[in-house]
Amino acid sequence: xxxxxxxxxxxxxxxxxxSVASASRxxxxxxSVTAATRERVLDAARALDYVPHxxxxxxxxxxxxxxxxxxxxxxxxxxxxxxRGIDYAAHRRGLQILLSNMHGSxxxxxVAIRAMRGRVDGLLVMSPQIDAAILGRSLSHGPPAVVMxxxxxxxxxxxxxxxLAGAREAVAHLIEQGCRRIAHIGGPRGNxxxxxxxxxFEETMATSLGREAGIVIDGDFSEEAGIAAAQRxxxxxxxxxxxxxxxxxxxxxxxxxxxxxxxxxPDQVAIIGFDGVPIAQYVTPxxxxxxxxLAELGxxxxxxxxxxxxxxxxxxxxxxxxxxxxxxxxSRRV
Amino acid sequence: xxxxxxxxxxxxxxxxxxSVASASRxxxxxxSVTAATRERVLDAARALDYVPHxxxxxxxxxxxxxxxxxxxxxxxxxxxxxxRGIDYAAHRRGLQILLSNMHGSxxxxxVAIRAMRGRVDGLLVMSPQIDAAILGRSLSHGPPAVVMxxxxxxxxxxxxxxxLAGAREAVAHLIEQGCRRIAHIGGPRGNxxxxxxxxxFEETMATSLGREAGIVIDGDFSEEAGIAAAQRxxxxxxxxxxxxxxxxxxxxxxxxxxxxxxxxxPDQVAIIGFDGVPIAQYVTPxxxxxxxxLAELGxxxxxxxxxxxxxxxxxxxxxxxxxxxxxxxxSRRV
DNA sequence: CTGAAAGCGCTTACAG
DNA sequence: CTGAAAGCGCTTACAG
Numbered sequence: 165x166x167x168x169x170x171x172x173x174x175x176x177x178x179x180x181x182x183s184v185a186s187a188s189r190x191x192x193x194x195x196s197v198t199a200a201t202r203e204r205v206l207d208a209a210r211a212l213d214y215v216p217h218x219x220x221x222x223x224x225x226x227x228x229x230x231x232x233x234x235x236x237x238x239x240x241x242x243x244x245x246x247x248r249g250i251d252y253a254a255h256r257r258g259l260q261i262l263l264s265n266m267h268g269s270x271x272x273x274x275v276a277i278r279a280m281r282g283r284v285d286g287l288l289v290m291s292p293q294i295d296a297a298i299l300g301r302s303l304s305h306g307p308p309a310v311v312m313x314x315x316x317x318x319x320x321x322x323x324x325x326x327x328l329a330g331a332r333e334a335v336a337h338l339i340e341q342g343c344r345r346i347a348h349i350g351g352p353r354g355n356x357x358x359x360x361x362x363x364x365f366e367e368t369m370a371t372s373l374g375r376e377a378g379i380v381i382d383g384d385f386s387e388e389a390g391i392a393a394a395q396r397x398x399x400x401x402x403x404x405x406x407x408x409x410x411x412x413x414x415x416x417x418x419x420x421x422x423x424x425x426x427x428x429x430p431d432q433v434a435i436i437g438f439d440g441v442p443i444a445q446y447v448t449p450x451x452x453x454x455x456x457x458l459a460e461l462g463x464x465x466x467x468x469x470x471x472x473x474x475x476x477x478x479x480x481x482x483x484x485x486x487x488x489x490x491x492x493x494x495s496r497r498v
Numbered sequence: 499x500x501x502x503x504x505x506x507x508x509x510x511x512x513x514x515x516x517s518v519a520s521a522s523r524x525x526x527x528x529x530s531v532t533a534a535t536r537e538r539v540l541d542a543a544r545a546l547d548y549v550p551h552x553x554x555x556x557x558x559x560x561x562x563x564x565x566x567x568x569x570x571x572x573x574x575x576x577x578x579x580x581x582r583g584i585d586y587a588a589h590r591r592g593l594q595i596l597l598s599n600m601h602g603s604x605x606x607x608x609v610a611i612r613a614m615r616g617r618v619d620g621l622l623v624m625s626p627q628i629d630a631a632i633l634g635r636s637l638s639h640g641p642p643a644v645v646m647x648x649x650x651x652x653x654x655x656x657x658x659x660x661x662l663a664g665a666r667e668a669v670a671h672l673i674e675q676g677c678r679r680i681a682h683i684g685g686p687r688g689n690x691x692x693x694x695x696x697x698x699f700e701e702t703m704a705t706s707l708g709r710e711a712g713i714v715i716d717g718d719f720s721e722e723a724g725i726a727a728a729q730r731x732x733x734x735x736x737x738x739x740x741x742x743x744x745x746x747x748x749x750x751x752x753x754x755x756x757x758x759x760x761x762x763x764p765d766q767v768a769i770i771g772f773d774g775v776p777i778a779q780y781v782t783p784x785x786x787x788x789x790x791x792l793a794e795l796g797x798x799x800x801x802x803x804x805x806x807x808x809x810x811x812x813x814x815x816x817x818x819x820x821x822x823x824x825x826x827x828x829s830r831r832v
Numbered sequence: 833c834t835g836a837a838a839g840c841g842c843t844t845a846c847a848g
Numbered sequence: 849c850t851g852a853a854a855g856c857g858c859t860t861a862c863a864g
Contacts, residue, residue, distance in 0.1 A: 170841095172840095172841055172842085173841065173842065173843095174841080182850080182851090183850065183851045183852075184841095184842080184843095184851090184852095185843080185844080185850070185851060185852080185853095186849085186850060186851075188842065188843055188844085189843090189844090189849090189850085192843085196849060196850085197849065197850085198849060198850090201849080201850085213639055215612045215615040215639065215640075216615065216616070216841085216842080217615060217616030217840090217841050217842070218613065218614075218615060218616045218617050218842095219553060219556055219557050219562065219616035219617050219840090219841080219842090220557055220616060220840070220841035220842040220843090220856090221616075221841080221842055221843075222553055222617075222842090222856090223553050223554055223557055223840090223841080223842075223843095223855095223856045223857070223858090224841080224842045224843045224844080224855075224856050225842080225843065225844095225856085226856070228553065230596070230617075238578070238581060238582045238585050239582065241575070241578070243578075244572070244575070244577075244578030244581075247572060247578075247581075247597075248572045248573065251572050251597065251599050252601075255599065255601060260596060260597070260598060260613065260617075261596070261597040261598075262564070262594060262595070262596050262597075263581075263585065263594070263595040263596075263597050264594060264595075265585050265589065267586075267589060278549045279552065279594065280552075281549040281550065281551060281552060282550070282551030282552045282553035282554060282555075282857075282858095283552050283553050283556075283564075283594075305547055305549065306549075416780050420780060442777070443776070443777045443780060446750050446754060446777060446780070446781045447780045447781060447782065448781065448782030504857095506856095506857055506858085507857065507858065507859095508857080516834080516835090517834065517835045517836075518835090518836095518857090518858080518859095519834070519835060519836080519837095519859080519860080520833085520834060520835075522858065522859060522860085523833090523834085523859090523860090526859085530833060530834085531833065531834085532833060532834090535833080535834085550857085550858080551856090551857050551858065552858095553856090553857080553858090554840090554856070554857035554858040554859090555857080555858055555859075556840090556858090557839095557840045557841070557842090557856090557857080557858075557859095558839075558840050558857080558858045558859045558860080559840085559858080559859065559860095560840070616841080616842095
C-alpha cells in the first residue's frame with residue numbers, strides 16, 4: 165500500500181524533536197502551535213519528503229473527502245459526460261472520486277454500495293434498472309446519498325431526467341414535420357429511462373396519429389440494436405416515415421443502415437434521437453435529438469450531495485433535468 | 499462518513515457473544531473458527547445489517563484493494579475509453595478505482611499523486627505534459643506505479659502509444675493516395691503525443707515529398723482547433739490536398755468546416771485522423787484514422803500494475819501500443 | 833478454537 | 849503551547 169521505506173508522522177516528529185501530537189498540529193496548520201515548532205516540523209517533513217497517510221487521517225477524522233459514484237456502466241458518451249460533470253464539481257471542492265460500476269447488472273448495485281462503506285462521505289448513485297424501494301433500502305444505512313436518474317424513493321434527493329416530456333416533444337416534432345407512421349426504437353425493458361421514453365411515445369401516438377400508426381421495436385441502447393431495428397423497418401415496415409430512437413447511438417446506427425440501403429433522412433424518413441451526445445452533430449445528416457446536459461446533471465448531483473453532507477436536513481426533493489429539442493438536418497423537412 | 503447509527507464489528511461481537519477477534523475471523527472466513535461460532539456471528543451481522551468499514555480494514559491490513567488513476571483530463575472519448583478499459587480489468591480483479599484528474603495542469607500531477615497516498619495499492623498515471631524525470635521523482639516514494647502514454651523514466655513500467663510509427667504511416671498513406679501538399683493539424687506543444695505525431699509528420703515529409711510540401715498548424719486537440727485550422731487552410735493554403743490531424747476530433751471538425759465551404763473529402767482533400775474514436779466511423783464521409791485500442795491500453799496497464807504489486811520485481815520495460823491504419827472514405831482516392 | 837492486546841497512521845479532547 | 853493517552857474500526861500475531 166506504500167513504498168518500501170514508508171515514513172510516517174512519527175518519523176517527522178522524531179526528527180523535529182516534538183511529540184506526534186505537535187507534529188500533527190503543525191502539519192495541519194493549527195493555531196495552537198509555536199511558530200518555531202511549526203517551522204521545525206515543516207522542515208523535517210520536507211527533508212523526509214513526508215506525505216500524510218490519508219487513509220489513516222480519514223479514519224480518525226471520520227471524513228474521507230471522497231465521494232462514491234455508482235454507475236450502471238461506463239460505456240459511451242452518456243456516462244462519460246456525467247462523470248466529467250461530477251469530476252469537475254468534485255475537483256472544485258477538493259473531493260476525490262471513488263468509482264464503481266456494475267456493468268449493467270442491477271443486483272450488483274447493492275454490493276457496490278456496501279463496498280463504499282468507510283471509504284466515502286457520500287454517494288452518488290445511478291441505477292435505472294433497480295426498483296426505487298430496493299435502492300432506498302440499500303441506501304438506508306449508508307452515508308448521505310443523491311440518486312441520479314432513477315425513480316425517487318421519497319427518502320433521497322433525486323435528480324431525474326424528464327424522459328416523458330422529452331419523448332412527447334420528440335414525437336410531436338416528428339408529426340409536425342409531416343410524419344404519419346412512426347417507429348420507436350426503445351431501450352431495454354425495465355430500464356427507467358427506456359420505459360419512460362417508450363411511454364411518452366405511446367401516449368403521444370395514441371392521442372394524435374392513433375395507436376396503430378406507431379410501432380415499437382425493442383433495443384438496448386447499443387449500435388447493434390440500432391442496426392437491427394433499421395433492418396426490421398426496411399424489410400417489414402416500409403411505410404414508416406419517422407423514427408424516434410431512445411438514444412442517439414441507436415439513432416445514428418439506424419440512420420447509417422438506412423443510408424446504406426438508399427433510404428435517406430430526412431426526406432424518406434425523419435429521425436430523432438435522445439441524449440444529445442456530441443457525436444450527433446457530426447453525422448450526416450446531422451442528427452436531431454432531445455439534448456441533455458449530462459455534465460450538468462453530474463455537477464448538480466454533486467453539489468446537492470455536498471449540501472446534504474453539510475446540513476443533513478436537505479429535503480428529498482426531485483429536481484428535473486429537461487431535455488431540449490435540437491432540430492438538425494435529420495428531421496428537418498419543412 | 500457513515501450513517502447516524504453506524505454499527506461496527508463490536509456490535510456484532512456483542513450480539514453474538516464472542517470477542518471482536520472471533521467476530522473478525524468469522525466474518526473473514528478464517529478456518530480457525532468453530533462452525534457454531536461462525537454461524538452466530540454471521541447471524542448477528544445479518545440481523546444488524548452490518549457492513550464492514552473498508553477504510554479501517556485497509557489501514558490494518560495494509561491493502562486497500564484500490565488503485566489510483568491519475569489522468570490529465572476527462573474530456574472526450576480518448577479518456578473515457580481508457581477508463582473503461584481500466585475499470586473492466588479492475589472489476590474482474592475486485593479492485594476499486596480512485597479517480598484523479600488534473601484538468602490539464604501538469605503541475606497538479608504531483609499533487610494528485612501525493613493525495614493518493616494511503617488510499618491506494620498502486621497507481622496508474624497518464625501525464626503526457628510532464629517531464630519524465632519529474633514524473634519519476636513524484637512516483638519514487640509512492641506505491642507501485644505504471645505509467646501510461648508518457649516518456650519512460652527508466653524506473654516505472656510504461657505502456658506507450660507508438661505515435662511516431664503511427665504518424666509515419668498516416669502520412670505515407672496520404673502520399674500513396676496521391677496527396678502532394680499536406681497539412682498537419684498538431685496537438686499542443688509540450689504534449690508528448692502531439693510532439694511525436696508532429697515529428698513523424700515532419701520526418702516523413704522531409705524524406706518523401708520534401709519539407710516545403712508540408713505545413714504544420716498548431717492546435718490543441720479540440721473541436722475549435724479543427725475548425726480554426728480548416729479556415730486557415732481554406733484562406734491561406736488552397737493548394738493543400740491532404741490533411742493529417744493529430745486526433746480524430748480535430749479531423750472531424752476540419753472536415754465538417756471544409757464541407758461547409760464546399761470542399762469535399764476525399765476528392766479535393768484527403769483527410770486522416772488519429773486515435774480511432776467511435777465517432778470517426780459515423781461521420782460522412784467516414785473518417786480514416788490511426789486506430790488505437792484505448793480500452794486495451796487501460797486494461798493492459800492495470801494488469802501490469804497488478805503484476806507489479808504481486809511480485810515487486812517487474813522490470814521497467816516499455817510496452818508499445820501500435821496504431822492501426824484504418825482506411826475509410828475520407829482518404830480513399832484510388 | 834478463542835480472547836486480550838497491540839498495531840495500522842493519524843487526530844484530538846484532556847491535562848498540564 | 850505541548851505531551852501522553854485514547855480513539856477511529858478493523859486485523860492478527862501471541863498465548864492459552
